[in-house]
Amino acid sequence: MVFVEEKIIENATAVYNGKSDLLGLDQKGLADFFVSIGEKPFRSTQVMKWIHQFGISDFDEMTNLSKALREKLKFRAIIRTPKIIAEQKSSDGTIKWLLEVDQKNSIEVVFIPEKERGTLCISSQVGCALDCSFCATGKQGFNRNLQNWEIIAQMWVANKALGCKPKEQRIISNVVFMGMGEPLLNVTHTFPSARILMDDNAYGLSKRRVTISSSGVVPAINRIKDSLDVSLAISLHAPNNKLRDEIVPINQRYPLEELMPALFNYVESGHSKRHVTVEYVMLDKINDRIEHAQQLIKLLKDLPCKINLIPFNVFVGTSYIRSSNNAIRRFQDLLIKAGLICTIRRTRGDDIDAACGQLAGKVKDKTKRTLQAVQVK
Numbered sequence: 001m002v003f004v005e006e007k008i009i010e011n012a013t014a015v016y017n018g019k020s021d022l023l024g025l026d027q028k029g030l031a032d033f034f035v036s037i038g039e040k041p042f043r044s045t046q047v048m049k050w051i052h053q054f055g056i057s058d059f060d061e062m063t064n065l066s067k068a069l070r071e072k073l074k075f076r077a078i079i080r081t082p083k084i085i086a087e088q089k090s091s092d093g094t095i096k097w098l099l100e101v102d103q104k105n106s107i108e109v110v111f112i113p114e115k116e117r118g119t120l121c122i123s124s125q126v127g128c129a130l131d132c133s134f135c136a137t138g139k140q141g142f143n144r145n146l147q148n149w150e151i152i153a154q155m156w157v158a159n160k161a162l163g164c165k166p167k168e169q170r171i172i173s174n175v176v177f178m179g180m181g182e183p184l185l186n187v188t189h190t191f192p193s194a195r196i197l198m199d200d201n202a203y204g205l206s207k208r209r210v211t212i213s214s215s216g217v218v219p220a221i222n223r224i225k226d227s228l229d230v231s232l233a234i235s236l237h238a239p240n241n242k243l244r245d246e247i248v249p250i251n252q253r254y255p256l257e258e259l260m261p262a263l264f265n266y267v268e269s270g271h272s273k274r275h276v277t278v279e280y281v282m283l284d285k286i287n288d289r290i291e292h293a294q295q296l297i298k299l300l301k302d303l304p305c306k307i308n309l310i311p312f313n314v315f316v317g318t319s320y321i322r323s324s325n326n327a328i329r330r331f332q333d334l335l336i337k338a339g340l341i342c343t344i345r346r347t348r349g350d351d352i353d354a355a356c357g358q359l360a361g362k363v364k365d366k367t368k369r370t371l372q373a374v375q376v377k
């Protein structure tokens with residue numbers, strides 16, 4: 001397998017018609033922008049509040065900025081937001097939006113309301129190159145990384161669609177990078193977006209409420225440890241390399257011997273106590289047998305983690321079958337008896353294809369798929 005690492009760019013700024021796009025810039029990126037146009041860096045705080053806390057994208061409405069500065073901003077900057085081209089509502093209240101990010105591509109964003117919280121599931125790439133065998137996004141191919149403004153725009157647009165200003169009312173209390181794509185192959189744009197979600201001048205979510213989900217890009221997991229205090233979920237799905245190589249092909253590049261130490265490192269390096277959420281999709285007769293549970297117990301017994309069993313969600317073209325409820329419960333019991341924390345994820349939004357692994361959006365140009373991330377020889 002040949003693997004092309006992401007070349008990470010610090011503070012990447014999107015430019016549109018010669019104007020800097022401010023939506024995706026974190027505090028430092030915004031401050032740098034203001035300095036670059038001869039203004040004081042503290043302007044970043046004011047503008048960040050307008051954009052993210054009040055949902056304002058028109059500089060003329062930013063009334064605590066002088067008229068001269070507003071004119072300058074109109075000339076030098078832009079706040080672009082994608083269009084919602086479809087909205088679907090599930091019988092369980094889950095909402096899925098299709099957002100147009102360019103003329104060829106659209107992505108899906110899902111809002112899952114619960115009693116105690118509202119979770120937004122956001123995308124980090126148009127499609128995904130990693131081709132996990134049980135995932136609709138992977139099966140559909142890869143086109144490109146989303147830019148930072150396109151990632152945070154999902155939060156911005158969802159708040160608008162739900163009719164709330166985050167400053168006054170918080171409907172979205174949690175954000176998970178579990179939509180389309182592999183966020184840790186797009187660190188350049190994922191990390192600033194996560195910082196904006198956690199910034200008190202923007203959405204102010206605590207690090208427990210922002211979760212990056214990854215299939216196991218080890219160098220980027222190590223990077224989280226140093227530069228981003230955020231929650232981490234790992235899509236493990238198999239307890240040994242042989243099976244994981246098959247169903248989560250990135251394992252061929254970063255096998256369990258490399259992934260597990262990276263997870264221990266992540267847990268130990270946090271400012272406060274950390275744990276990892278381990279995701280495990282339940283595939284009938286593939287990874288749900290007693291021996292798999294026993295291997296998983298051995299693998300995870302010393303790692304501070306919570307295991308989340310995900311009943312497999314079917315999609316057109318898959319030959320996998322969801323494990324029976326009995327098999328899922330038996331698996332959970334074995335893990336709990338061994339002293340692990342293990343929950344079963346409740347399936348939400350599957351009647352509108354909004355459940356885990358069902359997101360597909362529209363990816364019209366799939367030709368770059370194997371070139372950009374993983375090539376299997």
Ligand code: SAH
Pocket residue numbers: 128134135136177178179180181182183213214215233234235279281310311312313314356357358
């Ligand atoms: N690429 C990242 C994040 C997006 S996938 C990752 O793999 O973690 C979000 C979660 O949905 C992952 O745990 C993924 O393995 C899971 N998933 C993918 N396809 C699924 C399916 N058909 N049914 C249930 N879960 C699925």
Ligand code: SF4
Pocket residue numbers: 128129130131132135136137138139179180181182215235
């Ligand atoms: Fe990509 Fe995650 Fe789907 Fe695997 S499970 S193909 S990494 S989106």
